[in-house]
Amino acid sequence: MLQEVAGIKIPDSRLAKDAADILREHGNGLLWNHSNRVFLFGAVNGKKAKQNYDLELLYVSALFHDLGLTKKYSSPDLRFEVDGANAARSFLQQYQIPDESIRLVWDAIALHTTPGIAEHKESEVALLFSGVGLDVMGDGFEQFPDDLREAIIKAFPRNNFKKEIIPAFYEGFKHKPETTFGNMKEDVIKHFRPEYKNKNFCHCILHSPWSE
Structure with a gap:
């Protein structure tokens, strides 16, 4: 187990190690490396910005943020982000963590694919979002120090991440495509099933049961 990466x-x-064990058991190498990179990217961003945040809460949030894609934690009808958030909440409740801290972790995970909102929330929520954005889509790539970025990738390699993460997303929620209505993960469904059509917001308004 690495003790420090990129100055973080x-x-x-015990809580952190137990959370890591859960991801190791139920995730895979792709999710393990991705989740740790997300944590480190977010933590470095927080350090650079001199933000006050709880490192351990950010760590747990990062480790659980994609657990909703796994068979163990995937529900039949909830967004995968909510599945991961619910799993983290249940986990943290076993350690007598304050309710406010649990809420922060839940929000961080549930909102990690919600641009326009997550970045305006508390530090832990915003930093997880920034870490996810950098690792998945390269958001903030040019502003992130090259040496720290390389140190993180050396510790937790990308290993063809670009090509593997989209199928991993799809496998995590292909059984419940309707949960992608109104969020960016609908693009993943359409990538594999171009014929799929989710609900349309305007159609929902125009065909609601209201008479006028």
């Missing part, structure tokens, strides 16, 4: 200490409390 990897949390090593």
Whole structure:
């Protein structure tokens, strides 16, 4: 277990180690490396901006943020982000973590694919969002220090991440495509099933049961 990467200490409390064990058991190498990169990218961004945030809460948020894609934690009818958030909440409740801290982690995970909102929330929420955006889509790539970025990738390699993450998303929620209505993950469904049509917001308004 690495103790420090890119100047960021990897949390090593019992809670942190238990959270890591859950991801190792139910995730895979793709999610393990991605989740740790997300944590480190977010933590470095927080350090650069001199933000006050809880490193351990950010770590747990990062480790759980994609657990909703796994068979163990995937529900039949909820967004995968909510599945991961619910899993993190249940996990943290076992450690007598304050309700406010649990809410922060839940929000961070549930909102990690919601641009326009997550970045305006509390530091832990915004930093997780920034870490996800950098690792998945390259958001903020040019502003992130090259040496720190390379140190993070060396510790947690990308290993063909661009090509593998989209199928991983699809496998995580292909059984419930309707949960992608109104969010960016609908693009993943359409990537594999171009014929798929989700609900249309305007259609929902025009065909609502209201008489006028």
